[in-house]
Amino acid sequence: xxxxxxxxxxxxxxxxxxxxxxxxxxxxxxxxxxxxxxxxxxxxxxxxxxxxxxxxxxxxxxxxxxxxxxxxxxxxxxxxxxxxxxxxxxxxxxxxxxxxxxxxxxxxxxxxxxxxxxxxxxxxxxxxxxxxxxxxxxxxxxxxxxxxxxxxxxxxxxxxxxxxxxxxxxxxxxxxxxxxxxxxxxxxxxxxxxxxxxxxxxxxxxxxxxxxxxxxxxxxxxxxxxxxxxxxxxxxxxxxxxxxxxxxxxxxxxxxxxxxxxxxxxxxxxxxxxxxxxxxxxxxxxx
DNA sequence: TCCATTTGACCGTG
DNA sequence: CACGGTCAAATGGA
Numbered sequence: 494x495x496x497x498x499x500x501x502x503x504x505x506x507x508x509x510x511x512x513x514x515x516x517x518x519x520x521x522x523x524x525x526x527x528x529x530x531x532x533x534x535x536x537x538x539x540x541x542x543x544x545x546x547x548x549x550x551x552x553x554x555x556x557x558x559x560x561x562x563x564x565x566x567x568x569x570x571x572x573x574x575x576x577x578x579x580x581x582x583x584x585x586x587x588x589x590x591x592x593x594x595x596x597x598x599x600x601x602x603x604x605x606x607x608x609x610x611x612x613x614x615x616x617x618x619x620x621x622x623x624x625x626x627x628x629x630x631x632x633x634x635x636x637x638x639x640x641x642x643x644x645x646x647x648x649x650x651x652x653x654x655x656x657x658x659x660x661x662x663x664x665x666x667x668x669x670x671x672x673x674x675x676x677x678x679x680x681x682x683x684x685x686x687x688x689x690x691x692x693x694x695x696x697x698x699x700x701x702x703x704x705x706x707x708x709x710x711x712x713x714x715x716x717x718x719x720x721x722x723x724x725x726x727x728x729x730x731x732x733x734x735x736x737x738x739x740x741x742x743x744x745x746x747x748x749x750x751x752x753x754x755x756x757x758x759x760x761x762x763x764x765x766x767x768x769x770x771x772x773x774x775x776x777x778x779x780x
Numbered sequence: 781t782c783c784a785t786t787t788g789a790c791c792g793t794g
Numbered sequence: 795c796a797c798g799g800t801c802a803a804a805t806g807g808a
Contacts, residue, residue: 622787
């Protein structure tokens with residue numbers, strides 16, 4: 494049985510969370526390293542017109558290894574779970590016998606995450622129940638996704654025990670059912686765990702469609718959650734008519750050093766992921 | 781008045 | 795039969 498998945502192992506959850514946290518940190522570090530190496534290779538490739546660093550392959554393997562380990566712990570995103578869409582998730586449309594509709598089978602496809610923070614995942618959740626759980630200090634809360642009326646996604650949130658020696662409480666969140674209300678621009682729909690990651694939503698401006706040289710490309714990006722940055726085309730430093738993607742953006746200024754640094758990485762990600770400019774538009778990346 | 785939350789009851793599963 | 799998941803009426807807030 495998967496120790497971090499749908500099985501019951503509350504006494505181990507805290508330990509598993511720590512393991513998962515370590516793995517996430519490792520994956521993040523490996524990803525950072527990979528980004529640096531790719532940037533180095535990118536720069537040298539521009540000079541030498543050759544680019545094949547075997548160390549890159551190793552770094553990618555390390556990242557994959559961390560990701561796989563997280564998967565084995567059941568801490569990955571739902572898409573990676575193979576997302577069975579069995580109708581067992583839908584209990585509300587069945588049996589019309591009598592007055593009340595009945596519970597769904599307990600064996601719905603589900604995936605579990607343990608987090609120290611309840612993060613807004615971009616969906617609208619409505620609480621529909623709360624139950625005290627045997628041998629648990631805290632009750633379990635039941636939420637249904639209301640982003641769309643027919644969305645079948647459910648989640649059960651329970652504050653975990655044994656948090657007294659720690660400042661931050663931890664929550665076990667069991668997701669059940671699949672969203673039918675996908676929001677493509679929401680990074681949480683693309684990536685499952687959001688801990689300590691930076692999300693970048695971006696758009697390619699219309700200029701790209703004019704087949705102009707790449708140095709006239711204008712990119713709008715929102716770095717989640719704090720600020721919005723804008724890379725202005727190099728031959729049009731002022732008077733850009735574009736608007737930031739985020740309404741609550743804190744800044745809307747010409748690129749700071751940080752922003753430029755981010756865009757250096759970003760430019761590199763474009764190449765490394767082999768997206769074309771059209772596929773990129775409206776997508777989201779985490780790094 | 782509308783909508784979200786609370787809460788007790790119902791009922792399927794093991 | 796105990797437990798857990800869901801329903802739906804009651805309640806409260808905007």
